[in-house]
Amino acid sequence: xxxxxxxxxxxxxxxxxxxxxxxxxxxxxxxxxxxxxxxxxxxxxxxxxxxxxxxxxxxxxxxxxxxxxxxxxxxxxxxxxxxxxxxxxxxxxxxxxxxxxxxxxxxxxxxxxxxxxxxxxxxxxxxxxxxxxxxxxxxxxxxxxxxxxxxxxxxxxxxxxxxxxxxxxxxxxxxxxxxxxxxxxxxxxxxxxxxxxxxxxxxxxxxxxxxxxxx
Numbered sequence: 001x002x003x004x005x006x007x008x009x010x011x012x013x014x015x016x017x018x019x020x021x022x023x024x025x026x027x028x029x030x031x032x033x034x035x036x037x038x039x040x041x042x043x044x045x046x047x048x049x050x051x052x053x054x055x056x057x058x059x060x061x062x063x064x065x066x067x068x069x070x071x072x073x074x075x076x077x078x079x080x081x082x083x084x085x086x087x088x089x090x091x092x093x094x095x096x097x098x099x100x101x102x103x104x105x106x107x108x109x110x111x112x113x114x115x116x117x118x119x120x121x122x123x124x125x126x127x128x129x130x131x132x133x134x135x136x137x138x139x140x141x142x143x144x145x146x147x148x149x150x151x152x153x154x155x156x157x158x159x160x161x162x163x164x165x166x167x168x169x170x171x172x173x174x175x176x177x178x179x180x181x182x183x184x185x186x187x188x189x190x191x192x193x194x195x196x197x198x199x200x201x202x203x204x205x206x207x208x209x210x211x212x213x214x215x
Contacts, residue, residue, distance in 0.1 A: 003107030004046040005194070006067070007035055008100050010092050012116035013053035013062065016151075017083040020117070020176045027180030029075050031113075034184040038191045039070040045195060049073050050100065054092035055085030056122035061092060067103060086122035089114075093161065094126030097134060109194060110143040111209075113183070117150040117171045119157070128160045135162035142206040144190070146213070148179060165212035186212050 009031065017024060032049065039047040047070035053062045064080050065073050093114060104110055120128070135145055139162065147158035150171035158166035169179035190209055197207065 003105065003109065004048050005191070006100055006104055006108060006110045007047060007049045007070075008096060008110065008112045009049070009051040010096055010112070010114045011051070011053045011081070012055075012087060012089070012118065013081060013083045013085075014055045014087045014116075014118060015084050016087075016118050016171075020171055020173065021081075021083055023173050023176035023180075024115075025076060025078070025081050027176060027183075028081065030180055030184055031187070032070075032073055032075065034187055035070045036073070038188065042191060042195050044198075045191065050096070052092065052096055053081055054088055055083070056088045057085055060085070060088045060122070061095065087116065087118050087120055088122040088124075089116055089120040090123040090126040090128060090131050090161070092123075094131050094134060097138065101138070110138070111187070111190065112143065112145045113148070114146065114163070115148045119152060132160065132162040139164075139208050142208050144209040144212060146183075148183065150175070150179075164210055167213050182213070 011028060028051070035047050035049055038045070048067050049070050050066050051064040053064060054060050064076065097112060100110060139145065144165070145163040146165040147154060147163040148167045148169060149157055150169050154166040154168040167179065167182065169175050190212060
């Protein structure tokens with residue numbers, strides 16, 4: 001299988017995430033392990049990970065790892081993920097997706113995961129309309145986007161930015177654990193489907209996954 005799978009994970013690090021901090025940190029490490037396991041079990045697919053957290057202000061983006069081979073990504077520590085500030089959600093999405101455009105080629109595949117427990121309230125560079133235009137364009141090129149939200153209607157918020165795969169979760173310890181378990185299960189399914197489709201049909205980079213969270 002030619003090309004890579006770029007996993008872009010954009011995680012809310014605003015102050016409200018403090019209430020589920022431990023579960024979020026554990027869940028992010030479980031996601032990394034899920035991607036690593038896929039790399040080992042399906043070596044035909046080269047897995048790359050970019051993970052960033054966001055809040056607000058001048059330094060609203062924190063790059064945890066950028067375009068790293070999955071097996072080289074280390075477990076996150078408390079220093080890697082520190083919630084505070086407000087929610088510059090649109091700036092984080094627009095900035096990081098644009099950066100991924102610069103490295104992804106036609107043969108590569110992209111899975112963008114957005115996790116937030118609150119509403120956009122602090123962006124200055126991007127808005128819902130500009131993010132939606134970007135997401136819509138890339139979905140037509142086969143990019144897959146998922147939106148996972150708490151304390152909101154995740155379906156409605158995802159639709160505002162052009163995302164069709166959405167999942168609600170409860171901003172509690174149990175709800176956060178269940179969410180990450182669901183995300184990891186669906187991620188594994190996504191990888192297997194992509195590999196099987198590639199073996200049958202060849203180029204699958206232009207095929208978007210529209211049922212990511214469906215059982």
